[in-house]
Amino acid sequence: MRRNISxxxxxxxCIIFITASGTRADDLPIKIFGYFQTELRQDNxxxxxxxSFLLQQLNLFLQRDLAKDWVSFVNxxxxxxxxxxxxxxxxxxxxxxxxxxxxxxxxxxVGLQIPEFNNLNTIKNRSPLLPYIIxxxxxxxxxxxxxxxxxxxxxxxxxxxxxxxxSHGIKFDYAGYIGNSGxxxxxxxxRTSSRNSGQQSGVDTTNGNMVGMRLGIRYSGLKAGFxxxxxxxxxxxGVANYFKEPASRYDYVPLVRLGTDLSYNWKDxxxxxxxxxxxxxxxxxxxxxxKAEFFYVTLGYYFNDHxxxxxxxxxxxxxxxxxxxxxxxxxxxxxYSGYDIKTEVSLPTVGFSYSLNDRLTFKGQVLLANIDxxxxxxxxxxxxxxxxxxxxxxxxxxxxxx
Amino acid sequence: xxxxxxxxxxxxxxxxxxxxxxxxxxxxVAIIANPSVKEDTLNKSLLYDVxxxxxxxxxxxxKIKVWDLGEKGDVRDSFYDFIGMRPSRMKxxxxxxxxxxxxxxxxxxxxxxxxxxxxxxxxxxxxYVNKDLVDKRVKLxxxxxxx
Numbered sequence: 092m093r094r095n096i097s098x099x100x101x102x103x104x105c106i107i108f109i110t111a112s113g114t115r116a117d118d119l120p121i122k123i124f125g126y127f128q129t130e131l132r133q134d135n136x137x138x139x140x141x142x143s144f145l146l147q148q149l150n151l152f153l154q155r156d157l158a159k160d161w162v163s164f165v166n167x168x169x170x171x172x173x174x175x176x177x178x179x180x181x182x183x184x185x186x187x188x189x190x191x192x193x194x195x196x197x198x199x200x201v202g203l204q205i206p207e208f209n210n211l212n213t214i215k216n217r218s219p220l221l222p223y224i225i226x227x228x229x230x231x232x233x234x235x236x237x238x239x240x241x242x243x244x245x246x247x248x249x250x251x252x253x254x255x256x257x258s259h260g261i262k263f264d265y266a267g268y269i270g271n272s273g274x275x276x277x278x279x280x281x282r283t284s285s286r287n288s289g290q291q292s293g294v295d296t297t298n299g300n301m302v303g304m305r306l307g308i309r310y311s312g313l314k315a316g317f318x319x320x321x322x323x324x325x326x327x328x329g330v331a332n333y334f335k336e337p338a339s340r341y342d343y344v345p346l347v348r349l350g351t352d353l354s355y356n357w358k359d360x361x362x363x364x365x366x367x368x369x370x371x372x373x374x375x376x377x378x379x380x381x382k383a384e385f386f387y388v389t390l391g392y393y394f395n396d397h398x399x400x401x402x403x404x405x406x407x408x409x410x411x412x413x414x415x416x417x418x419x420x421x422x423x424x425x426x427y428s429g430y431d432i433k434t435e436v437s438l439p440t441v442g443f444s445y446s447l448n449d450r451l452t453f454k455g456q457v458l459l460a461n462i463d464x465x466x467x468x469x470x471x472x473x474x475x476x477x478x479x480x481x482x483x484x485x486x487x488x489x490x491x492x493x
Numbered sequence: 494x495x496x497x498x499x500x501x502x503x504x505x506x507x508x509x510x511x512x513x514x515x516x517x518x519x520x521x522v523a524i525i526a527n528p529s530v531k532e533d534t535l536n537k538s539l540l541y542d543v544x545x546x547x548x549x550x551x552x553x554x555x556k557i558k559v560w561d562l563g564e565k566g567d568v569r570d571s572f573y574d575f576i577g578m579r580p581s582r583m584k585x586x587x588x589x590x591x592x593x594x595x596x597x598x599x600x601x602x603x604x605x606x607x608x609x610x611x612x613x614x615x616x617x618x619x620x621y622v623n624k625d626l627v628d629k630r631v632k633l634x635x636x637x638x639x640x
Binding site: 124126152154162164186188190195213214217219220255260262356359393396397446449492 | 538547548549579580581582584585588589591592593594
């Protein structure tokens with residue numbers, strides 16, 4: 092596997108050097124543009140109302156043509172009224188890549204990027220393109236503080252080849268990419284390791300990579316595709332301290348994502364939907380699995396050039412596990428056990444977007460979320476803990492492109 | 494029975510909405526290009542792909558410079574009716590290209606006269622104007638007939 096990836100990398104470098112020779116980029120202008128979305132929301136969380144303003148998201152792009160058919164692109168993203176002083180939100184480098192476009196049939200991107208997966212993944216944070224204020228849950232960046240979004244969809248890749256092949260009026264899209272697994276070493280982990288460990292943050296902790304692809308077709312107003320990724324994760328290495336299982340059980344746990352997407356535009360109607368299944372294919376402990384399923388369907392209608400109305404339903408089901416202390420036997424023998432946690436989140440929503448012009452859009456949305464969490468013993472359907480939470484949100488937003 | 498009545502009423506409403514949206518082409522529009530362009534004709538499918546940013550070079554490898562009309566009117570309406578897409582949805586596709594680093598939106602000419610001058614001055618350019626404005630300084634690729 093590693094050898095193949097090395098060969099692939101070598102091939103890419105050859106393409107880059109061969110095609111770059113003889114081209115020059117003098118005085119090509121740098122383009123700076125971006126957008127932000129700010130909202131006013133009224134929440135009703137199980138009968139407890141609250142309201143707030145929020146700068147939900149701001150993205151800043153830098154783009155420059157480096158030579159004929161070569162483009163560099165950088166995307167900075169700020170979410171949840173970011174302030175490092177006040178410990179609000181986050182500031183992220185989302186993308187920094189160089190692309191080469193040989194033709195519509197073959198393009199390549201090298202560098203940090205959001206890979207092709209289903210329909211919304213690459214544009215999930217492009218708020219001017221979306222009618223939503225609160226996006227389908229797995230694509231809502233501001234939920235990243237309490238849902239591990241990185242596990243649900245592939246958020247980063249480092250090399251991608253992609254293109255579109257036309258035949259008899261049909262376009263066949265393809266994309267294949269490699270990147271890191273989801274388990275990336277954090278600065279905190281580096282600080283707590285010994286000084287001479289030589290560890291670096293931001294790098295994959297595994298001796299492998301995430302590989303993925305999307306295959307799709309487009310015909311007239313129809314667009315459909317199938318996506319998948321495969322990686323091995325060390326996310327659960329720390330769990331070995333709690334269960335009397337061989338440590339190797341928690342290394343390199345395979346993670347597979349499967350997705351399908353469908354979009355159809357007919358006259359002024361628009362229909363789009365996605366299905367996603369993410370699962371670690373090995374039991375984390377006896378009877379304990381980690382997996383998630385998600386779907387959304389949105390039906391929309393372009394009332395005129397300015398107004399778009401839509402209704403959408405989405406559902407996210409997550410199976411994970413918790414660890415509890417069973418007994419403490421002095422002096423230092425503590426016995427732990429695991430239990431299943433099943434969380435079902437359903438999110439019906441309706442809304443509108445009104446574009447005053449190309450740069451300014453007003454949005455409104457009503458979201459009625461229901462979050463149902465059940466805890467049970469492994470391989471046992473008897474629930475010993477259950478919590479239900481209804482969260483209604485009414486939001487108004489302004490999206491500005493600058 | 495009540496369900497059937499509701500269904501018929503709903504279908505009637507949809508039909509009315511669709512009929513309201515149906516416009517006949519109001520102007521005879523010419524698709525024109527800079528004389529440097531080698532192609533002599535263009536079909537609807539290629540025109541659609543060019544304006545969606547799916548096709549970005551002419552057959553000889555020259556970059557296509559796409560121009561769109563900023564002023565609202567019969568010519569712009571006829572053009573977008575012909576390619577079967579609202580201008581707002583087309584702009585949304587261009588915005589997607591821009592925000593994903595996949596391409597730039599077409600340049601916008603405020604008037605047909607400025608569009609004509611831009612096509613004349615820009616190698617590889619394509620645009621559209623009222624057929625009556627076309628002269629020998631540009632290449633005529635296609636005429637969208639008035640219905």
